[in-house]
Amino acid sequence: MTTPSPSPRLPFPSKRAQMSFLFLFHALVSGGFIVAYLTGDEDTYGMHLFAGYTVLIAVAVRLALGLIAPDGSPLRLPHPSRAALGQWLGWLVRGDSRAWRGRPAVLSWMAALLLAALALVTVSGVAADAVSKLEHLHEALSTLGLWLIVGHVAVVFGLHGLKHLQTAAPAPSPVHPTSTHGATP
Numbered sequence: 001m002t003t004p005s006p007s008p009r010l011p012f013p014s015k016r017a018q019m020s021f022l023f024l025f026h027a028l029v030s031g032g033f034i035v036a037y038l039t040g041d042e043d044t045y046g047m048h049l050f051a052g053y054t055v056l057i058a059v060a061v062r063l064a065l066g067l068i069a070p071d072g073s074p075l076r077l078p079h080p081s082r083a084a085l086g087q088w089l090g091w092l093v094r095g096d097s098r099a100w101r102g103r104p105a106v107l108s109w110m111a112a113l114l115l116a117a118l119a120l121v122t123v124s125g126v127a128a129d130a131v132s133k134l135e136h137l138h139e140a141l142s143t144l145g146l147w148l149i150v151g152h153v154a155v156v157f158g159l160h161g162l163k164h165l166q167t168a169a170p171a172p173s174p175v176h177p178t179s180t181h182g183a184t185p
Contacts, residue, residue: 018075021065028058029118030149036125037146040139049129056122063115077115078108085109092162100163107159110152114145121145 013021035051066077084105091099121141128138 012070012073015074018069018073022074025058025062029055032058033118033145033149037142040142052122052125055118056126059115059118059122063119078111080108080112081105104159106155110155114148114152117141117145117148 012018032051032055036048036055039045039048039051041048062075063077065075069075069077085108088099088105090096092104121138121144124134124138124141128134
């Protein structure tokens with residue numbers, strides 16, 4: 001008797017193609033968000049709508065791909081963990097080199113917050129277009145989204161800078177400077 005084989009997984013694009021998509025996603029979302037944020041008044045409303053729907057479609061495609069992406073894929077949706085974040089923060093505070101290996105746990109939290117916020121901003125925009133009473137909610141969520149994006153950029157640049165400071169720092173001496181071990185009188 002043979003055991004049925006698991007259903008075959010559809011081939012998924014290479015890591016390079018997945019990273020290219022993530023760069024495109026970041027470009028569409030950042031450009032679309034900036035244009036939508038700056039064109040919310042009546043004179044440029046068509047541009048605001050186009051930019052907003054661009055962000056909505058980009059986020060929807062990103063979420064859909066994140067749901068079907070295999071384990072280990074950069075497109076897989078983040079799974080933030082409080083325990084992992086606490087452990088990573090402990091390593092960071094102690095200057096432990098493990099804080100610089102792999103992806104920092106804070107990025108999972110940031111990605112999850114940003115995807116959720118962008119989904120709320122875009123969906124509230126669609127709703128505000130139909131129900132004008134929701135415009136203030138959409139504006140408030142947009143402002144929150146802007147601050148989350150600024151925070152995301154600050155965290156990414158901060159982590160990048162700290163990582164390079166860590167790798168540029170001289171390695172600690174294996175012998176304590178006041179030790180006489182191996183010294184000649």
